[in-house]
Amino acid sequence: xxxxxxxxxxxxxxxxxxxxxxxxxxxxxxxxxxxxxxxxxxxxxxxxxxxxxxxxxxxxxxxxxxxxxxxxxxxxxxxxxxxxxxxxxxxxxxxxxxxxxxxxxxxxxxxxxxxxxx
Amino acid sequence: xxxxxxxxxxxxxxxxxxxxxxxxxxxxxxxxxxxxxxxxxxxxxxxxxxxxxxxxxxxxxxxxxxxxxxxxxxxxxxxxxxxxxxxxxxxxxxxxxxxxxxxxxx
Numbered sequence: 699x700x701x702x703x704x705x706x707x708x709x710x711x712x713x714x715x716x717x718x719x720x721x722x723x724x725x726x727x728x729x730x731x732x733x734x735x736x737x738x739x740x741x742x743x744x745x746x747x748x749x750x751x752x753x754x755x756x757x758x759x760x761x762x763x764x765x766x767x768x769x770x771x772x773x774x775x776x777x778x779x780x781x782x783x784x785x786x787x788x789x790x791x792x793x794x795x796x797x798x799x800x801x802x803x804x805x806x807x808x809x810x811x812x813x814x815x816x
Numbered sequence: 817x818x819x820x821x822x823x824x825x826x827x828x829x830x831x832x833x834x835x836x837x838x839x840x841x842x843x844x845x846x847x848x849x850x851x852x853x854x855x856x857x858x859x860x861x862x863x864x865x866x867x868x869x870x871x872x873x874x875x876x877x878x879x880x881x882x883x884x885x886x887x888x889x890x891x892x893x894x895x896x897x898x899x900x901x902x903x904x905x906x907x908x909x910x911x912x913x914x915x916x917x918x919x920x921x922x
Contacts, residue, residue, distance in 0.1 A: 743915075744903065744913050744914065744915045744916050745860065745903060745905070745913040746913070747910065747911040747912065747913070760910065761817075761910075762817075794859055794860075796859075800865075800907070801848055801850070801865075801907025801908075801911065802850035802862060802865040802866075802905065802907060803850075803852075803860070803862060803905075804862050804871070806859035806861075807859065808858075808859055809858075809859055
């Protein structure tokens with residue numbers, strides 16, 4: 699079954715760009731059929747969908763974050779990545795990578811906490 | 817955006833209790849609704865999809881119902897492993913989650 703693992707810095711300075719990578723195992727991104735997504739959870743709060751990418755490179759972002767988000771895919775490494783620019787303390791959250799075939803998320807990474815602080 | 821509102825926010829219950837959590841959508845989402853269970857420090861776990869379809873491996877004490885704008889997750893007999901936070905998620909338009917319902921020990 700598909701397994702996902704997030705990686706990246708746990709601390710980012712305000713105004714800088716948050717960068718995370720999700721490594722996929724147990725399945726190939728390039729085989730198609732799955733939408734590779736990022737979801738975040740602010741401390742003690744609910745879940746917020748950030749966006750997704752398909753293996754072809756097509757993307758769709760949450761309109762509330764669209765101006766700051768870029769999701770990319772590297773099929774040769776079986777990875778996909780998140781970049782969130784101009785971060786503030788409000789972007790402090792646990793970031794999950796997850797994947798779906800239809801609309802619901804069956805497979806999730808363990809999550810990684812990113813703190814925005816100087 | 818479609819807003820998802822769960823009630824209650826917190827629920828105190830005992831082992832063996834029947835528990836019901838409600839999720840309301842701000843507009844009709846047909847049956848495009850999923851339920852997740854989340855424990856502290858862990859990723860959400862899919863329980864129910866398409867409003868009432870039980871995910872493989874999930875105990876049958878969990879069930880979902882509803883369509884349109886009102887949905888429920890029912891745990892028929894609460895077990896010690898079920899104390900957690902539960903989220904609904906709609907996938908009719910973009911993807912939004914409810915704010916969560918924490919099921920705690922009474």
